[in-house]
Amino acid sequence: MPAPRYAQHVALSELSTRVTFLAEDPARIRRPAAIEYPLSNTLMLASFRVLAAVVIAALACKGADAARRESASSPASSSAPATTAAARSPAASLNDSVSAHADSGRIRGNRQSAMWIVEASDFQCPYCKMWHDSTYHGLIHDYVETGKVVLAYLNFPLKQHQNAMPAAEAAMCASVQNKFWPMHDALFQSQASWETLPSAMTHFDSIAARLGVGMPAWRDCMARHLTRPLIEADYERSQSAGVKSTPTFFIGDQKVEGFAPYGYFRQVIEAQLAKKGTSR
16 A cells, blocks of 8 residues: 555645545645744743634544534534634643642653644553653654754643543642653553553553652642642643644644654654754
8 A cells, every 4th residue: 555645635724634544645735824933931821823723624533522512513614714812821820839830741852942742642642652652752862852843741631531641740849850752652562452451540640650759748639639730730721722633733833733654744844844944
């Protein structure tokens, strides 16, 4: 079977494009408009606004609320451009030390880099795992570890995934101890082992212990749900920024919805770095 190619179909607005996997040659591409995408050194204080959006059709976990809104929308509203308003930051009011440490721990890379990539994700979403397994490691090696890009994680646990919120709490309680990324990797790697469990807490506990997390503090954080306000703030802010499904990425001024292979991500990243004059 030939390798899939991308065809871009321009929506009614030039600010929105849809990407689907097709066997045919790519259609002519019209570039969406773009605007500035400012970020601070902490996600709790960051605001973001993106006008250019790319949707990877059928390769994302869609929230039940978003699905209901789309099914109830009129033809006129459903064809509106996929733009996002500047997101308000409810997490900015979370000034406790637990939230501050958890917030800082889920940002990876040199924070003075020219460009940020923000990922809105759900640890139980199979397409988020697919992205992690196929694209994440290349992005880290080629762009984060070289200092070109900062990668940050926003929690978007979907209600239909029963273990998504506990998994997010497990990762963020580990983040308080600067162990977010090891827990992040372990949760995705072991997703098949815990996604259908009635309660995955024993599994998460064993992962945390294996990673060298301080267990008394982690267990206290989990039992008291100390990071849940930050996770809920992530979810609300992501919704305000137009996130409807996972994974969703904000890459410079480009919004990409759904799983995409590393080759496509490289194209988007290089194009964004070129705008900033920092491409290879």
